[in-house]
Amino acid sequence: MDKRLAKRHKRQVERAREKKQVSEPDVRTHEEIQAARETSHADVSRANQPKLAASGRGFRNPATGTGSAAKTDG
Numbered sequence: 001m002d003k004r005l006a007k008r009h010k011r012q013v014e015r016a017r018e019k020k021q022v023s024e025p026d027v028r029t030h031e032e033i034q035a036a037r038e039t040s041h042a043d044v045s046r047a048n049q050p051k052l053a054a055s056g057r058g059f060r061n062p063a064t065g066t067g068s069a070a071k072t073d074g
Contacts, residue, residue: 026033 028036
């Protein structure tokens with residue numbers, strides 16, 4: 001590696017070290033962690049219910065209208 005690339009690499013490494021963030025330790029008790037895990041799980045009782053569609057038409061369905069009137073040969 002020549003001197004120019006070595007200096008550039010050294011600067012990049014130094015910038016990366018400055019930007020590095022240290023995460024804070026989790027100070028919650030074991031019970032608090034378990035409770036948080038249980039509340040974050042999906043509600044299983046709602047999983048078997050059928051989902052209702054928001055509307056009967058699709059997003060790109062031309063029947064929904066584009067705001068312009070239909071052209072006629074009249």
